Amino acid sequence: MQRVEAExxxxxxxxxxxxxxxxxxxxxxxxxxxxxxxVMAYMVPAATYEAMIDALDDRALVEIAKARAGERGVLADxxxxxxxxxxxxxxxxxxxxxxxxxxxxxxLRHAEAYCDRHAPVVLHLASLGIxxxxxxxxxxxxxxxxxxxxxxxxIYALYIDDENVEIRTxxxxxxxxxxxxxxxxxxxxxxxxNDAVRYFEDKLxxxxxxxxxxxxxxxxxxxxxxxxxxxxxxVDVLHxxxxxxxxxxxDDNSSRK
Numbered sequence: 001m002q003r004v005e006a007e008x009x010x011x012x013x014x015x016x017x018x019x020x021x022x023x024x025x026x027x028x029x030x031x032x033x034x035x036x037x038x039v040m041a042y043m044v045p046a047a048t049y050e051a052m053i054d055a056l057d058d059r060a061l062v063e064i065a066k067a068r069a070g071e072r073g074v075l076a077d078x079x080x081x082x083x084x085x086x087x088x089x090x091x092x093x094x095x096x097x098x099x100x101x102x103x104x105x106x107x108l109r110h111a112e113a114y115c116d117r118h119a120p121v122v123l124h125l126a127s128l129g130i131x132x133x134x135x136x137x138x139x140x141x142x143x144x145x146x147x148x149x150x151x152x153x154x155i156y157a158l159y160i161d162d163e164n165v166e167i168r169t170x171x172x173x174x175x176x177x178x179x180x181x182x183x184x185x186x187x188x189x190x191x192x193x194n195d196a197v198r199y200f201e202d203k204l205x206x207x208x209x210x211x212x213x214x215x216x217x218x219x220x221x222x223x224x225x226x227x228x229x230x231x232x233x234x235v236d237v238l239h240x241x242x243x244x245x246x247x248x249x250x251d252d253n254s255s256r257k
Contacts, residue, residue: 005039005042006032008022008031009034010034023043026045028047028048029044087139094136094139095133098129098132098242102129102130102235103242105123105125105126105235106235106238106239108125109231109235119231122231126231126234126238127207130155130159133167133241134155134164135148137167138164153208154208155207156201156204156205156208157208172200174236174240175237176196177240184196188230188233199233203229203234210228
């Protein structure tokens, strides 16, 4: 008799009727799918499957390291492996936080109720997003968390770091595309000879100054907020970077900050 390696089992016909309810009832456990009273497959929630894949990947790395323990110049110490896993987890956490800040800034900037007084909030979120995006990339390149934290909030310094060249290249590419798509009024770029990249990078220096200030005008009311960068342009550029080139086609008043 065939073994059923799950506490819950359903027929194919029942599964077709309401798959969502079945997954919810299983509460993260596997569900055996039966066809003519024989198990034809096991179904698990996406989160459970992803955790299984991660566990298998980690185990595979450990086995590879152990197999190579006798090779010259290769270390297979558990602490070294753990450091590698910790570095990966740190990168994923920082990258996820960066995308959350940028997405939040994007949603607020494109909200129907958006108005000029929201611009400092949008740019504060965008500043946090690009800072974490650049730091996450450096972590993926092997930089230690201690070294990353020493960078503090120097966004422009992070931006021009040699190891952030890929992100810098993408930002420059999307700055031009966002500008060509009319996401910033041309009068914003008059003094920059319509150079969207130069505008972005010059304003990024300004954002570094006010983002790292103890009393940042992005957080506290200040006359400096009158000269802040165009919020829509900044947010759309960063949103395109984290979404592999997607540029919003939302139609709103581009002349607003």
